[in-house]
Amino acid sequence: xxxxxxDPRHKITKRGQNVTFRCDPISEHNRLYWxxxxxxxxxxxxxxxxxxxxxxKSRLLSDRFSAERPKGSFSTLEIQRTEQGxxxxxxxxxxxxxxxxxxxxxxxxGTRLTVV
Amino acid sequence: DQQVKQNSPSLSVQEGRISILxxxxxxxxxxxxxxxxxxxxxxPTFLISISSIKDKNEDGRFTVFLNKSAKHLSLxxxxxxxxxxxxxxxxxxxxxxxxxxxxxxxxxxxxxxx
Numbered sequence: 295x296x297x298x299x300x301d302p303r304h305k306i307t308k309r310g311q312n313v314t315f316r317c318d319p320i321s322e323h324n325r326l327y328w329x330x331x332x333x334x335x336x337x338x339x340x341x342x343x344x345x346x347x348x349x350x351k352s353r354l355l356s357d358r359f360s361a362e363r364p365k366g367s368f369s370t371l372e373i374q375r376t377e378q379g380x381x382x383x384x385x386x387x388x389x390x391x392x393x394x395x396x397x398x399x400x401x402x403x404g405t406r407l408t409v410v
Numbered sequence: 411d412q413q414v415k416q417n418s419p420s421l422s423v424q425e426g427r428i429s430i431l432x433x434x435x436x437x438x439x440x441x442x443x444x445x446x447x448x449x450x451x452x453x454p455t456f457l458i459s460i461s462s463i464k465d466k467n468e469d470g471r472f473t474v475f476l477n478k479s480a481k482h483l484s485l486x487x488x489x490x491x492x493x494x495x496x497x498x499x500x501x502x503x504x505x506x507x508x509x510x511x512x513x514x515x516x517x518x519x520x521x522x523x524x
Contacts, residue, residue, distance in 0.1 A: 336499045336514030350509055395503035395510040396442050398456025
C-alpha cells in the first residue's frame with residue numbers, strides 16, 4: 295500500500311473557477327477526513343466520511359464546498375466559484391474507525407490551491 | 411476560539427541537546443493528545459500520542475508529558491538531531507463523540523543546528 299494519495303499536488307486557478315481535488319485513502323481504512331491548512335496555522339477540520347456516508351461538516355465548509363465518497367473508496371472535494379480566501383493546503387487523511395484519533399491518521403501530501 | 415495553542419512559533423536547539431515543545435489546551439473533555447511532525451511539501455506524520463488518563467508516554471527519543479491540572483502537554487526530543495528540523499503540531503481529540511476529529515495547534519517550527 296502506498297499510503298494516502300492526493301491529486302493534484304498543486305493547483306492554480308482564477309477566481310470564480312471551480313476546482314476538484316481527489317483523495318485515495320489507504321484501502322482498508324473506512325474513515326476519510328478532509329482538512330485545510332493556511333499559512334502559519336495548523337490543519338482545520340472540514341469534513342469526514344465513514345465508508346460512503348458523510349457524517350460531519352465543519353462550519354468552515356460553506357455551500358460552495360462539496361465532498362463525496364462514492365462507494366466508500368476515493369473521495370473528491372469540489373470548490374465552486376473559488377475566492378482568494380480559499381487559497382490553502384487541502385489535506386486528506388484516512389484511518390480505521392476511531393483509531394486515528396488515538397494512534398494518528400495517515401495524511402496525504404496535500405493539494406496546494408492558489409486562487410489568483 | 412483556539413482550543414489548542416502552541417504559543418512558541420519557533421525553537422532553535424543545538425544537535426544533541428533536548429528540544430521541548432509546548433502545547434496548551436482549554437477543553438477538559440479531550441481524551442487523547444497527539445503530536446505530528448511536518449516537513450515542507452509533505453503531509454503531517456504521526457509521532458506519538460498520550461491518553462488523558464496518563465501523564466507520560468515514551469517512544470525512543472520522543473516523550474510526551476501531560477499535566478491535566480494545568481491543561482498543558484509537552485514533547486521532549488532527546489537527543490535532538492538535524493533531521494528533526496520540521497514543524498511540530500500538537501492535536502487533541504475526543505470532545506465530539508466518536509468522530510475522530512482532531513483539533514490542531516498552530517505549530518512550532520523546530521530547527522536543530524549541527
